[in-house]
Amino acid sequence: MKILNVDQIRALDQATVQHEPIAPINLMERAALSFVNWFADQFPHSSPTKIFCGLGNNGGDGLAIARLLLEREYPVEVFVVRHAPRESDDFMHNHRRLKLVTDKIRYIEQVQDIPTLRHNEIVIDAILGSGASRPAEGIVKTTIEAINRAPATVVSVDIASGLYADKPNEPGDIIIEPDYTLTFQLPKLALLLPKNGRYVGEWHMLDIQLHKRFIDQAPTPYYFTQPHEARLLLRKRDRFSNKGTFGHALLLAGSYGKMGAAVLSARACLRAGVGLLTVQVPRCGYDILQIAVPEAMCRPDTHETVLTGQTAVDGPEPAAYTTVGIGPGLGKAPETLAMLRTLLPTLAKPIVVDADALNLLAENRDLLKKLPPNSILTPHPKEFERLTQAWANDYEKLDLLRDFAQKNRVVVVLKGAYSAVATPNGEVHFNATGNPGLSTGGTGDVLTGILMALLAQGYDAVEAAVLGVYAHGLAGDRVAEQRGPIGMTASDVIDALRWH
């Protein structure tokens, strides 16, 4: 699913009006109805509801929502925040219609006009929508502050008032902090960015059937991967396949005290369908690996505690494997850096690079040029900062991310809520699955194993990253459903992986 910017959303609105065709006021009615259908499923009819409307089309939505909720006998009061010299046409139309059915419309011009809000009440926030383009000031600001202080449940229409949909807010900006955001048709970029978490709450999309052809043709670098889109990437297995069909992966992982990372990656790789797996670990990890992961072959390094790439055991060169994964539990010993220096130039097929291998790349950036094209890097934000530089806000971080993936011809999975997969051609695919329970040691090692397995099975790097991140998050969601997010372990996530 595409993520469009504010100008594109406005043009999409117009394209819908023109091509469907539909009158703008009826499109607003459709949006309001879809909101009310969601609202009625969520909140009982007795819920006292206060709707705050601005004077633009977001406010127009609020007025139409008020009328539709009154029809359903919700106890509704409407407050219009008078912030602009003039109202939008569709606001005025809905204002006239609402006045026919209620006399409970009040106007907020000064602070005394703001009603008291109680904890059993619901606030619908329709003050500003995607048209917000400057910081909230004056009575808009005061009203937003009052709503944020109140114990009421707050539901934002389209986007929290004051939050810009596609550009950074300033740190001091006053923005609604909703419990829910109901956004129309497509996600807005702002909803997916970590710094905006408190200005979004739980969010849902409402399909208001905007013009599909316009969406299909609109250029954008940003996508939000829906479950059905991720599942489409999944390949069926041929009945006549054998273990050779699914590749032979080589995992280079572990150091003294961090063998668990190697074990978790290896187990995840097997659970993600690799045909064969060989793991190279320091000598101290040999018994651990063989006992913990009997399905994998093990090549002990000649070094006792860290990886050097030297092994006394016969076996193919790393380049001969279908793919290589490197990083979990690796450490940053000089011998390990030397191994990377020798190894990377010998590899041609995409590999997976994680954890300390990323930190070694960050400290030796010349090595970035040695990565095979389309390799997948899986940094968390701190590792990504080490690879690039500090950023002032999430939008700058996205620019750095796209730029890094394009310049180095790699796929970058920036881990976090809505993990972002950046591709060598400049696209960013945000992932929809996952929950805070995944923020625990070892889940990154699991992702590395999954990605290696998908590359080994012949998925191209972008497919592997999008599908792998999706499946990893979904496994975490399954665990959270069964036992709650707190106390989830990386091993739980491996067990919950499913590929159908």
Ligand SMILES: NC(=O)C1=CN([C@@H]2O[C@H](COP(=O)(O)OP(=O)(O)OC[C@H]3O[C@@H](n4cnc5c(N)ncnc54)[C@H](O)[C@@H]3O)[C@@H](O)[C@H]2O)[C@@H](O)CC1
């Ligand atoms: N685009 C679409 O597909 C649809 C849009 N609809 C609604 O229309 C909204 C967008 O409406 P508008 O473009 O009229 O914009 P808004 O209603 O968000 O804002 C109204 C106007 O307020 C002014 N403004 C900006 N920042 C301000 C601030 N900080 N303080 C005071 N005034 C400020 C701007 O001039 C802006 O145009 C959407 O968020 C959505 O709720 C829906 O009616 C249905 C369809």
Ligand SMILES: [K+]
């Ligand atoms: K709003």
